[in-house]
Amino acid sequence: MEDRNAANLASRSTGSGGQTTGTRAMGDPSTWVDEHGDALFRYALLRIRERASAEDVVQETFLAAVKSKNEFQGNSEVRTWLIGILRHKIGDYFRKNGREVQVDSNPDDADPVIDSWFNKKGFWIKPPKTWDVNPAELAERQEFWLVLQGCMDALPGRAGEAFSLRVVDDIEAGEVCKVLGITTTNLWVLLHRARARLRACLEEKWFGRQTKESA
Amino acid sequence: MMLNCKDATRLISEGLDHRLSIWQRINLRLHVMMCKACNAYKRQIEGLQRVFVLLRQRGKGVVPDMSSDAHRLSPVKREQIKHLLESQTRVDPTDRL
């Protein structure tokens, strides 16, 4: 019953109207785990930060989804629908464990961390160092990936979620907005915050080190 | 109207997410031409975006050795969920409604 509600809410929050004869097929549930399992797990891990619990929540999500698959409305991607259910399950998990559901800064508010990089007139106090990104080279380097991962883990709440869904998992902007319940403008703000912090983190943890080593 | 650096960094990011207006593009281009710091910032942000595209291409939607398996479901859990789903689909619970 509880599962059913979660899925119901999730499908409702992903848009109104639409019949089961939607434009998108939901595929065979037996393929869900391989197709979406890792993406759901990463999302859960981002919020819960503990492996075993994140896996359990993903399992509950799939079970709730298969029970209420008739409520899938086809006006969003299967993955978005699943993430909608997952978010409810994560909320349940936090409530059960007495952890506060994470309410972080509103995208409409100022971001004190980013604000602190600029003076009153909006010019850099501590300008970026000049280092160049060589994407092809970096993408090949396992150590870089580990540092990047550490920096992504440090992203705050919704900025981290937005970045992970949009940039890491390449989910369409409209779908990400539906899942997070935010406007497109909010999404741009969150992505900006995520990128700005990632850049600063990498400057400190990777590029700073590189230039010191080569100096 | 001249952009300050704070606005410029915001537009640099937004430029990756949607097409900026003609005035935003002109103002941003002027600022980045004259401001060394934002010029560096822009190359770094765009380079990072490219890194993620490359990582995705290699990993077919799943950032690759993103794994080190730390960011993927464990094989045991994966099988467990599959079994559970299978047993669920065999008895369609909606039949009981």
Ligand SMILES: [Zn+2]
């Ligand atoms: Zn500037």
